[in-house]
Amino acid sequence: MIFQGGITVGDLLDRAADLNPRGEALVYPDRDLRLTYRAFREACDRVARGLMALGIKRGEHIAVWAPNVPQWVLLQFASARTGAVLVTVNTSYKSFELEYLLKNSDVTTLFLTAGVKDADYIAMINELCPELAHCLPGRLNARKFPMLRNIVFIGDQEPPGMYTWEQMLWMGEAISPAELRARQSSLDPDDGVNMQYTSGTTGFPKGVMLTHNNLVGNALGIAQCLNFGPEDRLCIPVPFFHCFGCVLGTLTCVASGATMVPLETFNPVKVLETVEKERCTALHGVPTMFITELEVLEKQNYDVSSLRTGIMAGSPCPMEVMRKVVERMNMREIVITYGQTEASPGITMTRTSDPIEVRVATVGRALPGVEVKVVDPATGEEVPRGFQGEICARGYNVMKGYYKMPEATAAAIDEDGWLHTGDLGIMDENGYLHITGRLKDMIIRGGENIYPREIEEFLYTHPKVKDVQVVGVPSLKYGEEVMAFIQLKEGCTATPEEIKEFCRGKIARYKIPQYIQFVPGYPTTANGKVQKFKLREQAIHELGLYQAARVETA
Structure with missing residues (x-):
């Protein structure tokens, strides 16, 4: 059943924990971390109380700048239970991009790790906020970012001016479970819960405002199309800061009671080792990830016989790569999802029951509860099946809008609620879509x-x-x-x-x-x-x- 209203992300987690309390929710094999759904909910609630202790109110914007660490997943669900809006930060961002995001998003609290690869997050935030070196945690008064007051560090260090993750959890002990329950029960499914920045044609990224209804509806629809259930175990090597990771990945697992098995950063060998060790039944990835995994499998053998399904998405999916994944990785029911952040993100999807020819040659048909049409870009009139035009979508999944950008929102969503994707496609007689190009001047x-x-x-x-x-x-x-x-x-x-x-x-x-x-x-x-x-x-x-x-x- 697809819920298009009346349920928040917090409610979704409660439902999963009540139905499957002993089932594994979150697994990090390298960290020896295994949380059942009951334990996962308890951990999320502890983090949520910590957020409330920091003074975070309903509707307040908090940001996370980190790879796929366990705290990211906890923050995703904890912030949703408090009514905060989680702003996701691309792990590849440098100071130029981070400065814009922090200014534009009105973030009051930033969570960060030490960095990834050669990126030093601590150095970058200190460069942007020199006041950090001399302030008490929670008392930041940054000239560049007047809204930003808290920075919380995820890791073993204690950088000046920042709370540590453990300190935040300790502060949360002062907030009672009853106070958290009252906060969660006050939330509305139409409230914003997530904001993701997508690059803009004007030269600057736009904050896409997504609601509980947007994300929960999409996760439930994706789970249904994947035929997901509590027996499924999803390896998630795609980053959480994109909808692919935090909606098609973590949220879809919670929507179906499946197990989340994330990788902190992508490595094809680690992916295959994790699939083998954890007997994963599903694997997500962009085409590039699957290509490198196939290259590894040509040189070394891994037991991937447990795999059944997964999603290839994020960029155009080469037909030959799809066929190789089906044959070599045993992913007989692999599917393609097409969409964009503004659609939470799924618009169309192939089904596990579709013939292989359909699953490698199209991006599927509309998700449950979503309408899709193809229009003439010049007139806005719907074109006949088999003719090329701009892809438009309407339904529960369409974003609330771009943050503080009403004109850009009006340009993207017309008066009848149709989201104009900027992508060109052809729809066949059965409603299956083939992507043919882009109106937007975008590189993927x-x-x-x-x-x-x-x-x-x-x-x-x-x-x-x-x-x-x-x-x-x-x-x-x-x-x-x-x-x-x-x-x-x-x-x-x-x-x-x-x-x-x-x-x-x-x-x-x-x-x-x-x-x-x-x-x-x-x-x-x-x-x-x-x-x-x-x-x-x-x-x-x-x-x-x-x-x-x-x-x-x-």
């Missing part, structure tokens, strides 16, 4: 959505850059790579490495152009508009990317 690299305008705005700050045009070019590994065509100011010279070095540490690594070409000008239309499709064609020819350009996707 390994599951990360990148708007060229954001990179262009940043590169304009380079003192030698006169003009820049960024496009996506085909890639066998990532689906697309970023390429920048740069016009330099008169008398200036530069190298691609110099431009890349300028980007390092300031924008996320996945946004740094893989290819850079210095050009005297750009192909334009009669009225002077740059023809980016011609730049893409030029790049395919000059870089010899013909094989990648020919890959068929669903």
